[in-house]
Amino acid sequence: MESLSLSRSPLIAFRPLSPSISHRGLGSPIYCSIEEKSKLQNHSLQLTKRTKLPLSRNCFLDGILDLKPRKQTSGLVSASAAGSEPDSVDSSGAFRPILSALSAFYRFSRPHTVIGTALSIVSVSLLAVESLSDISPLFFSRVLEAIVAAFFMNIYIVGLNQVYDIEIDKVNKPSLPLASGEYSLSTGVAIVSTFAILSFGVGWLVGSWPLFWALFISFILGTAYSINMPFLRWKRFAVVAALCILAVRAVIVQLAFFLHIQTFVFRRPASFSRPLIFATAFMTFFSVVIALFKDIPDIEGDRIFGIRSFSVRLGQKRVFWICVYLLEIAYTAAMVMGATSSSLWSKFITILGHAVLASILWNRAKCLDLASKSAITSFYMFIWKLFYAEYLLIPLVR
Numbered sequence: 204m205e206s207l208s209l210s211r212s213p214l215i216a217f218r219p220l221s222p223s224i225s226h227r228g229l230g231s232p233i234y235c236s237i238e239e240k241s242k243l244q245n246h247s248l249q250l251t252k253r254t255k256l257p258l259s260r261n262c263f264l265d266g267i268l269d270l271k272p273r274k275q276t277s278g279l280v281s282a283s284a285a286g287s288e289p290d291s292v293d294s295s296g297a298f299r300p301i302l303s304a305l306s307a308f309y310r311f312s313r314p315h316t317v318i319g320t321a322l323s324i325v326s327v328s329l330l331a332v333e334s335l336s337d338i339s340p341l342f343f344s345r346v347l348e349a350i351v352a353a354f355f356m357n358i359y360i361v362g363l364n365q366v367y368d369i370e371i372d373k374v375n376k377p378s379l380p381l382a383s384g385e386y387s388l389s390t391g392v393a394i395v396s397t398f399a400i401l402s403f404g405v406g407w408l409v410g411s412w413p414l415f416w417a418l419f420i421s422f423i424l425g426t427a428y429s430i431n432m433p434f435l436r437w438k439r440f441a442v443v444a445a446l447c448i449l450a451v452r453a454v455i456v457q458l459a460f461f462l463h464i465q466t467f468v469f470r471r472p473a474s475f476s477r478p479l480i481f482a483t484a485f486m487t488f489f490s491v492v493i494a495l496f497k498d499i500p501d502i503e504g505d506r507i508f509g510i511r512s513f514s515v516r517l518g519q520k521r522v523f524w525i526c527v528y529l530l531e532i533a534y535t536a537a538m539v540m541g542a543t544s545s546s547l548w549s550k551f552i553t554i555l556g557h558a559v560l561a562s563i564l565w566n567r568a569k570c571l572d573l574a575s576k577s578a579i580t581s582f583y584m585f586i587w588k589l590f591y592a593e594y595l596l597i598p599l600v601r
Contacts, residue, residue: 307380311394313361315587319594320357321350323456323486326594330478331464331471345468348409349460355402356418360425362395367429367436374504411467417459421451441513445494452490457483478600481540485597488533489590492526496586499523500579520573527568530589534561540600549601556596560589 328346332338365372365381372382380386386394399422406415427435428447437443461479465471498505498512499519505512514522534557541553567585572578 303385307385310378311362311365311380311386311391312358315584316361317354317357319452319587319590320353320456322591322594323452324350324353324460326597327457327460327479327482328464329598330476330482331461331469337469342464342468345409345411345464348405349411349414349463352402352405352409352414352418353421353460355398355405356421356425358398359395359402360421360429362391362398363425364429364438366391366395367431371501371504371508371510374507375501411463413459413462413467417455417463420455420459424451439510441511441516444512445491448494449487449490452493453483453487457486478597481537481600482597485533485537485593488529489593492529492586493590495522496526496583500576500583519579523568523571523573523579526586527564530564530586531561534558534564537596537600544601546601549599552599553596556592556599560592564589 325346328342328349332342365379366388369381369388372379377383381388381391402418402422403415406418409415424447428437428444430436437447457479462473466473495513498510498514499522502512502514502519504510506515517525537557538554538561541550541557544550544553567582571582
């Protein structure tokens, strides 16, 4: 550790947690200074981990750096000699297991997909609203029930994929709980099983057939996509994998949740309005883009484990630009759709909104470094932000 050296400095103090340190002649307290503060700032995450600092040939200092905001870059370190157990615990230590569990579940849930699911349900539900009188407590409660049921199913689908992708994720996404070892396999199985049951339970209690069928079809496709059984694990086949994502994101979400509000909540006959058809068509393009782009940063692990994604078969650069062109085509079609609207305010918002999104996408795509995995991953999350933005615009299309 070149950035740390033992010295008599007031910047960082090692407080022994056990008298064994003094018994070994180390004294109390022991101080440590930072030779290069910029390294501490850039690598604070590594420095917060437990580490052993060599004090002599056969003695190490086992400590944890707890950074605290001060005028200087500094922190208080509590330490014990290697092999000894701490005698005292920081007052904030009681909350660490809770925060750690929440962090693991947050990453396990793949929050960008959860946000997309919630926004899509709200957006599509608003398409069924014909007047202000439709916006009622009943409307909000039924939308919330649909979001909760879909949230549970979302956790099942992304969780099941992680259960069967542990070895791949150790290469592609090592921070995920199963890949990193924070969750055991049995824990992962228990979580996905529980959330599948909860999802169907909520759907059954609500009593809406469109909602129940949306959950059931999503369950079937999500299971077939990930589970490693004969004739299944469809993610191995690029076209079939894309069709699974397209079916759920573009068709099931738009039609089933719209019908949930239209027929079950408002008790109106099923109908397919112009905005609904637009939403389904536009999200077909977007779902294809998400299906293609999600494999671009994962090409290394997919290639090793025989996942024949489009990125593996065609190359990252070609797939990247296919995704960009597909989205630009979709935005152009949306602007044409807006130009034909009979509503002046809808025409203005639809054209301007999609023109701005198309411009932002193009400018960012031109600057992307395709040799950088972190840059590609960041761009993938940017596409999800465009996905969210589109669902903010869809209710305004008329």
